[in-house]
Amino acid sequence: MYVYLFQRVISAFLTLLGMSVVIFVLLRLVPGNIVDILFASAGFVNPAAKEEIARELGLDQPIPVQYGHWLRDITRGELGKSYRYEIPAWQVIKPRIPVTAELAFFALLIAVLLGIPIGVLSAIRQDTVTDYLLRTLSLAGLSMPSFWLGMVIILFLVSYFGWIPSMTYVSPFEDFKAHVLQFFFPALAVGYRSSALIMRITRSSMLDVLREDYIRTAWAKGQREWIVVFGHALSNATLPVITVIGIEFAFMIGGLVVTETVFNLPGVARYLVDAILWRDYPVVQNLVMFIAIVVVIANLTVDLLYGWLDPRIRYGVR
Amino acid sequence: MNSRRLRLLVCAFLALLPFSTANPAPTPRAGGILNATLIESPPSFSIHDEATIGATWPVMPCYNNLVWFDPLKKQESPDTIIPELAEKWAWQDGGKSLVFFLRKDVKWHDGQLFTSKDVKYTFDTVREAPEITAKLRVNPRKLWYENIESMEATDPQTVIFRLKRPQPSLLLMLASGYSPIYPSHVPLAELRTKCVGTGPFKLKEVRPGELIEYTKNPDYFVKGRPYLDGIRYTIIKDRATRYAAIQAGRQDLPYPLEIAKTLAESVKQAAPHLVLIDSPTNVYDSVFVNLTRPLFKDSKIRAAINLAVDRQGYVQAGRQGAAIIGGVMLPRPYGVWGLSEAEQRKIPGFGDPTKQKAEARKLLAEAGYGPSKPFKITVSTRAVPSYVDITSYVIDQLKQVGIEATMEQVETGIWHAKMTRHEFELAVDQTGIGPDDPDAKLYENFKCASPRNYSGYCSEEVDAMIDKQSETTDQKKRVQLVQEIDKRLQLEGARFMLGHSKEYYLMQPYVKNLIPHQSVYNFGRMQEVWLDK
Numbered sequence: 001m002y003v004y005l006f007q008r009v010i011s012a013f014l015t016l017l018g019m020s021v022v023i024f025v026l027l028r029l030v031p032g033n034i035v036d037i038l039f040a041s042a043g044f045v046n047p048a049a050k051e052e053i054a055r056e057l058g059l060d061q062p063i064p065v066q067y068g069h070w071l072r073d074i075t076r077g078e079l080g081k082s083y084r085y086e087i088p089a090w091q092v093i094k095p096r097i098p099v100t101a102e103l104a105f106f107a108l109l110i111a112v113l114l115g116i117p118i119g120v121l122s123a124i125r126q127d128t129v130t131d132y133l134l135r136t137l138s139l140a141g142l143s144m145p146s147f148w149l150g151m152v153i154i155l156f157l158v159s160y161f162g163w164i165p166s167m168t169y170v171s172p173f174e175d176f177k178a179h180v181l182q183f184f185f186p187a188l189a190v191g192y193r194s195s196a197l198i199m200r201i202t203r204s205s206m207l208d209v210l211r212e213d214y215i216r217t218a219w220a221k222g223q224r225e226w227i228v229v230f231g232h233a234l235s236n237a238t239l240p241v242i243t244v245i246g247i248e249f250a251f252m253i254g255g256l257v258v259t260e261t262v263f264n265l266p267g268v269a270r271y272l273v274d275a276i277l278w279r280d281y282p283v284v285q286n287l288v289m290f291i292a293i294v295v296v297i298a299n300l301t302v303d304l305l306y307g308w309l310d311p312r313i314r315y316g317v318r
Numbered sequence: 319m320n321s322r323r324l325r326l327l328v329c330a331f332l333a334l335l336p337f338s339t340a341n342p343a344p345t346p347r348a349g350g351i352l353n354a355t356l357i358e359s360p361p362s363f364s365i366h367d368e369a370t371i372g373a374t375w376p377v378m379p380c381y382n383n384l385v386w387f388d389p390l391k392k393q394e395s396p397d398t399i400i401p402e403l404a405e406k407w408a409w410q411d412g413g414k415s416l417v418f419f420l421r422k423d424v425k426w427h428d429g430q431l432f433t434s435k436d437v438k439y440t441f442d443t444v445r446e447a448p449e450i451t452a453k454l455r456v457n458p459r460k461l462w463y464e465n466i467e468s469m470e471a472t473d474p475q476t477v478i479f480r481l482k483r484p485q486p487s488l489l490l491m492l493a494s495g496y497s498p499i500y501p502s503h504v505p506l507a508e509l510r511t512k513c514v515g516t517g518p519f520k521l522k523e524v525r526p527g528e529l530i531e532y533t534k535n536p537d538y539f540v541k542g543r544p545y546l547d548g549i550r551y552t553i554i555k556d557r558a559t560r561y562a563a564i565q566a567g568r569q570d571l572p573y574p575l576e577i578a579k580t581l582a583e584s585v586k587q588a589a590p591h592l593v594l595i596d597s598p599t600n601v602y603d604s605v606f607v608n609l610t611r612p613l614f615k616d617s618k619i620r621a622a623i624n625l626a627v628d629r630q631g632y633v634q635a636g637r638q639g640a641a642i643i644g645g646v647m648l649p650r651p652y653g654v655w656g657l658s659e660a661e662q663r664k665i666p667g668f669g670d671p672t673k674q675k676a677e678a679r680k681l682l683a684e685a686g687y688g689p690s691k692p693f694k695i696t697v698s699t700r701a702v703p704s705y706v707d708i709t710s711y712v713i714d715q716l717k718q719v720g721i722e723a724t725m726e727q728v729e730t731g732i733w734h735a736k737m738t739r740h741e742f743e744l745a746v747d748q749t750g751i752g753p754d755d756p757d758a759k760l761y762e763n764f765k766c767a768s769p770r771n772y773s774g775y776c777s778e779e780v781d782a783m784i785d786k787q788s789e790t791t792d793q794k795k796r797v798q799l800v801q802e803i804d805k806r807l808q809l810e811g812a813r814f815m816l817g818h819s820k821e822y823y824l825m826q827p828y829v830k831n832l833i834p835h836q837s838v839y840n841f842g843r844m845q846e847v848w849l850d851k
Contacts, residue, residue, distance in 0.1 A: 040730050041361060043762075044457035044769035045738045053455060085359075086511050092526050117529035151558060159588070167563050168529050189644045195708045243588045261556045264563075266528040270555065274358070274527055289487045 003291055004072035008303070012296045019292045023285055024067050027276075033059060033278045034083040050208075057083060070285060075155035080282030081264040084275070089282040093268070093290070099169060103190070103260070104252035106183050110191025111198055112245065118195070119202025119241075123210060134199070141196025147258030150189035154262060157185070167264045187265040190256065194248045202242045205237040211237075239309060331419065340622055346830065348545045350849035354571040355560055356553045359527050362510040365498050366444055366560045369458040369749075371838055372576055374495040376530050377553045378842035379544075380427075381498030381515035384418050384437065385489065387753075387840050392597070394655045394754055394835050396486065396793065399493045403432065403516065413484030413791050420475045424539045426501050426522045427513075435470035439502035441469055441479070452506050458491075459752075461761055461768070462491045465788075468579075484789045486796070487757035490542060494752035495839045518544035518845045528553055545831075545848035561824075565589045570826045570849075574838045575601070575750075578704070579640035595823045596835040598642050598652040598761075599829035601750035602815040603632070603708055606773035610740045620668070623744065624814045625678040626719040627712055628671035636711035645804045646759060652753045652818075665808050667815075677679040678719040687720070694722045698742040701727035708816070709746040733832040738774040745772065748819070752839045756800045760784045764812055766799045775812035 035053045039045050054060045058069065072082055079089040122134040151227035157164050165182045172179040209215060210233055218228045253268070268287060275283040360373045365381065368374070378811060384404040387394040401407070404418040416751060424432035442450050445463035465485045470478040479488065486736060491497060500506075501804040504514045513521050516539070519532035534544055552569065554560045557576070563569040568652055579596075588592045607614045614620055633641045642649065645665065647656035662668055687693040695716070699709040716723040723744070728736055751758045762768055765784060767775035780803060788797035808815055823834050828851040835841045 032729065032735075036732055036735055037730075037764060038361070038456050040732070040734050041372070042456050043369055044458065045733050045735050046456070046769075049456065084361075084527075085360075086507075087526075095525070120744070154559060160568045162566055164559075164562055164566045164568060165558075167554055167568050168481050168550070169525075262559055263558055264552075264554050266525065271527055274555075 004075065005304075012300065015296060018174055020071070020201055020285075020289060021067070023288045024070065025063070027279070027281055027284055028063055031277070032279060033061050035059065035280070037278055058186055061167075074286075079286045080118075082275075082276045082280055082283050083282070084280045089286055092271070092283055093287060096266060096268045096271050097290070099265055100253060100256060100260070100269055103183055103186055103256060103265060103267060104249060106251055107194060107256075110187050110246065111194035111248065113195075113196025114191065114218040115195035116241065118201050120206055120229060122199065122203045122235060123209035124225075126207065133204075137238040138196040138199045141192050142200075145258075146190045146191065146193045147262055149192060150186060150259050150262040153185050164186055165263065180199050180292075182263075182265070186256075186259050186265060189262075190252065194252075198241060198244055202237065202241050205219065205240050206233055209233045209237040235309075239306060240296035242305050242309065243302055246298045246305075250298040253294045283297035323479040335448045344830070344850055345546050346846075346848040347850065348542075348848070349547055350851065352546050352549045352829070352844065352847060352849065354549055354551045354567045355563070355569045355573045356551045356575050357555065357557075357560070357576060358554055359528075363455070363513045363521075364506065365496060366440075366459070366500065367454050367456050367510060369496075371657070373443075374839050375574060375842045377513055378495050378498070379519040379532055379549055379844045380513035380517045380521060381500075382424075382517050382843075383492060383494075383497050383499065384420075385493045386843065387493050387835060387844060389841055389846050390391070390831065390833055392495075392833055392835060393488075393652070393654070394492060394837055394840060399489055403437075407489070409484075409791075413486070413620070413740070413789070414481045416476050416479040416481065416488060417547055418479075420477065422475055422540055424516050425537050426503075426516055428501075428504075430501065430503055432499075432501075432516050433474040435474070436475045436499055436502045438469045438471040440498075440500045441466065443500070443506070450776070454506060455510070460757060461485050463488075468649065476796075481645065484791055485757065486791050486793075487755050487788060490753045490755040491758055493840070494750040494837070495842055496759075518843065519546075519549055522548065540845065543548075544845050546844065549844060561585045564592065564824060564826070567826065570829050571832070572824050574823070574834075575599075577822045577823055577824060579820070579822055582824050584716070585839075586822055591823050591827055591828075593827050595825075595834055596640070596818050596820050597823065598648065598818055598836060600648040600754040600818065600837050601748055601821075602646070602648075602654060602818050603641070603645065603746070603748050603816040605712055605744065605746050606813040606817065607744050607811065608740050608742055608774060609776075610774040611743065613743070616685050618681040619687075621810045622681040622685070622693075622719060623677040623716065623721070624667045624811060625674040625681070626721065627667065627715045627814065627816065628674070629668050629816060631671065632708070632711060636816070637769040637819060640773075640822065641817045642820065643806055645815050646764075647756065647800060647804050648754050648818050648836055655754065655756055655797060655804075657801055657804055661801070661805075665805065666719045667808075669776045675719050682720060689720060692720055692722045695724075695743050697723050697728050697734070697744045697746060698726045698728055700733045701729050705748060712746055724788060738769050740774055741773070747772070750838070752837065754837050756784075756796075756803075757788050760803065762802075764807055773813055778812065780806060780810075780812075784790060 033052050058066060080091050082089045085092055118134050122131045125131045154164055164180055165185055170178040170182055215228060215233055218232050256267060256269040257273055260267040272287045325601055356376055358372060360376050361368050363377050365373055382403045384402060384715050385399050386402045388400050391398045403420055403424060405419045405421050410417055420434055427540045441463060443454060444459060446460055446465050465482050466479055467482045468480045472478060484551060499516050500509060516537050518535055520535045522533040523531040533548040554563060564572060565588060582594055586592055605627065605769060607620055629643045633639060635642060643660055643662060645657050647653055649656035649662060650658050656814060682693055697709055698715055699705045707746050708729060711727055713723040749763060762770045764771055766781055783803050787796050787803060790796040790799060821838065828849050830850050831846040
């Protein structure tokens with residue numbers, strides 16, 4: 001187990017190192033940098049002033065040197081200074097992480113609370129009207145982009161109630177109700193799409209398990225339906241569902257851009273787009289690395305959960 | 319009561335009726351927070367470093383100018399300039415010195431006393447006087463102050479601008495939202511991340527990318543102002559969400575320069591209680607050829623391009639009715655310097671579209687182009703929806719006379735660099751300049767070698783005319799000169815003018831005293847704004 005864990009940590013480290021090179025190079029391949037953008041609204045270019053600003057920001061250095069400086073700063077726990085806001089990048093990133101994490105958590109919670117029961121119900125009522133209805137519901141969820149659903153929710157709220165959630169972040173300690181409402185609707189928009197995926201995986205996994213001999217035996221012994229379904233079948237059908245949940249969570253951290261924009265939530269994803277448009281290299285590089293770390297950790301957690309959920313799985317044994 | 323007396327009584331009653339039934343102007347009420355909207359964070363808090371409404375609009379409440387345009391008058395002109403940090407001013411030495419007598423009761427937000435030293439420091443910095451110790455990072459308006467020979471702070475309450483030659487426009491430029499007075503005791507780099515002004519509102523909180531909040535300045539030198547307790551500028555990136563927020567009453571004000579007429583009308587239809595104000599602005603749309611390219615040395619090709627574009631169609635199709643046709647300066651009666659509509663219609667390009675298109679085809683044929691050998695051209699524009707809309711319209715017009723045009727969308731970040739380097743064939747642009755003033759516009763966009771003279775147009779004769787109007791102190795004569803220049807620039811194809819955009823402001827009915835001017839850069843102080851709720 002420890003050997004396996006060690007191997008996974010080394011592999012995760014190498015993945016992140018590779019990611020850092022890709023992010024760094026890709027960003028610099030995009031035409032224009034912060035200096036061009038600073039002069040963009042001024043409507044003219046002053047080559048001497050441009051060179052001076054580039055020198056101040058270290059953009060006149062060769063790319064490998066700039067990369068080396070970035071890695072050196074990361075190892076020292078320094079994330080550099082935001083070119084755009086001229087404050088430490090960490091100060092810009094820090095307040096955004098809890099917003100995105102909370103939204104992703106609630107979205108996932110909604111996805112699980114909707115997806116698993118509906119998937120189970122659909123499986124045990126296979127090929128009935130209930131099954132068809134629930135499958136249609138899940139197909140609708142998969143077909144609707146979450147940002148579109150988000151916009152529909154906003155327009156619905158404003159048209160029928162003349163109300164929309166707060167446009168600035170409300171702390172739960174300041175106004176708990178407003179905070180919950182601020183996160184509920186975007187979480188619903190994102191969670192519904194994810195729930196559709198979880199529902200479909202749960203259904204197909206449950207259908208496989210429900211045909212197993214031990215389930216037939218449980219039925220034959222006259223056990224109650226809920227014990228058979230939830231006690232025996234569901235616990236054995238969860239492995240693929242856990243995989244999907246892990247992937248969905250990792251996806252959500254970086255994939256909430258449009259939902260955060262539509263609901264005006266000051267999260268990581270929305271800010272990442274802003275930072276890219278401004279070529280705010282320190283912020284973009286560190287945010288993308290943060291997302292990459294979340295994805296790597298989510299994958300590792302899923303793998304470790306396998307062993308806990310299924311005692312037959314042994315790590316590091318060939 | 320006899321009938322005569324009765325008639326008299328009825329007449330007296332009717333005479334008094336208008337007074338008794340008319341709604342008296344409501345008395346301004348103090349209090350409340352104004353919820354204003356931004357589409358992004360300001361590029362910085364240093365207005366002198368920026369050339370965008372994105373900086374002036376949310377930062378103006380923090381600062382003051384020496385003088386400003388009366389916020390309650392819709393049209394800006396030399397006659398609507400009123401004192402702000404200056405109590406009064408005087409032209410001396412035949413217009414070569416401008417003396418400001420400053421208020422004594424003004425404090426910076428950090429408690430320091432405001433003096434003439436701050437005024438001298440501000441304009442020495444902007445004009446990059448030899449004695450300055452720190453420079454602005456980007457200095458987009460150095461050109462405005464090139465005529466200043468020296469600045470003198472003769473005593474704490476007097477400051478003198480010594481000019482190389484008379485320049486009445488200096489006062490208009492000083493009244494612009496782009497000309498705040500900076501504190502000489504705060505480093506310039508700090509002013510990019512915060513604001514320390516003398517203005518009606520003090521900075522309370524900044525959440526990058528989310529919110530800028532101001533609170534009332536209790537020591538403000540204008541007694542009883544501001545009326546508001548504070549302003550919250552919320553950054554809402556998504557346009558549909560911005561208008562849903564206004565409709566739902568979360569926001570009181572939109573962001574200027576962003577709402578299309580059709581969208582404004584549809585939101586107004588959905589929420590009839592909102593107030594919709596339209597206002598022509600001094601932001602102009604134009605098409606320009608790259609005069610530095612040999613291809614465009616042929617005047618027939620230039621004329622054909624100009625004649626191909628139907629200006630009335632531009633108003634209806636390109637701008638969906640949200641524009642007025644006009645030349646370089648905003649036309650009358652909206653502005654004070656531009657040509658009247660009748661005069662504008664005499665300029666080639668503004669006449670009968672059918673006849674003009676026939677003429678354009680004929681000119682192209684004379685230049686050697688036709689159906690068998692079409693004239694091909696790339697039209698560059700910024701990758702911004704309103705620019706792309708107008709460019710699509712222009713391309714369609716060019717195709718109608720046989721010009722094969724294709725669009726190149728250029729990202730905003732590199733647009734000006736490309737234009738300054740003349741890396742384009744034909745371009746479509748929107749140009750807005752602080753005050754509706756000939757000096758600000760003509761020197762920047764049309765003087766030989768100006769970095770923002772993108773077409774590369776250069777005429778020594780016109781340069782001399784620009785200088786002449788600049789030093790003409792007689793307003794009537796100056797207007798005539800400016801109009802001559804306007805005509806000449808259009809006839810010589812310095813830029814093919816299309817028209818001036820109209821802006822739409824959709825706000826809550828309880829927002830009072832926010833009067834849009836013809837320049838969006840100058841009315842964001844919020845000193846007089848109050849909430850009737």
